[in-house]
Amino acid sequence: MDLDTKRRADRRLDIVYRIGAGLTGLVLIGFGTAGLMIRLPLFDTQGEVIAGLSTNGALSFLSIAIGSLLVGAMVLGGIFASTVCVAVGAAFVASGLVNLYLMSTDFNILAFSMPNVIFSFVVGLMVMTFGMYGRFSGGLAEDNPFRQHRESRHRGRVPAPRAEGVGGSVGHGSTDERLRDAAGEPDHRVEQQAGARDAAADGGAPRVRGRHRADGAAE
Structure with a gap:
């Protein structure tokens, strides 16, 4: 979306984006840090159970990286936080689908189990909902920056001229x-x-x- 990045999103929307990104990011950082503290093997397909979820070294590093990204989005806020929440939520849902197929194979390098798949779906949908709030829904407030952007694009459309054949419009001389x-x-x-x-x-x-x-x- 081609928005003016210098303009902050509506304050109420900004709070929602910050809360969604911050809470999810802190949970992921805590989960990843716990996995690193017990020094799990990097690509162990079995993994160890922490807080009801299986993990290994690779998943712990990945959790800390994604959690840090979400915390950074919380600090910056605004449209950037909304975009990050939508992207991370979609990645979590996609990860749940992929690992649902891989968890019973030798390619389960993130040591996923069924609780991990359910966690990915739930967290992904939740974070995506936070990011989409006030952005893709209808009936937005007049001061909503996304609505104002759509209206400005609509007003900027110029109707295309009517095509004319050789010597003028067809059928009109x-x-x-x-x-x-x-x-x-x-x-x-x-x-x-x-x-x-x-x-x-x-x-x-x-x-x-x-x-x-x-x-x-x-x-």
């Missing part, structure tokens, strides 16, 4: 003809066609209906 019709000037081609039709009906030479010159002679 050329530009000169439309201007002449608007000015009330006679069309000589129409007069010539009418004269040809009259001549064909009389069986004689074609007559041309024209304007009278200023001296009274017919054209």
Whole structure:
């Protein structure tokens, strides 16, 4: 989304983004730190259970890294915090789906178990909800920065010009003809066609209906 990053999001939205990012980040940092303190093997597929979740060295490092990112988003707040929450939430949901398939194989390098999969789904949806709050829903307040951005983009749209064929729009004649019709000037081609039709009906030479010159002679 192409928003003005110098402008802070609405204060109420900013508080929601900060709370969602901060709480989730602190939980992940605590979980990762506990795993590092007992010095777990880096890629052990079995892992050790901490707070009901299995973990190993790789998952502990990853938890601390993602938690630090969320804490940084809490500090910065605003639109950045919202974007980080949405991205991290989607990554958690995707991780739950992938590891649900890998946890019974030799490629379970993060030592996932079923409680880990459920935790990924729940935390991912929760963090994504925090990030989407006041951003993608309808009926936003008038001072909402996301609504103002959408309205500014809508007002900036310019309707495309109507395509015209060679000599003017299709079915409407050329530009000169439309201007002449608007000015009330006679069309000589129409007069010539009418004269040809009259001549064909009389069986004689074609007559041309024209304007009278200023001296009274017919054209």
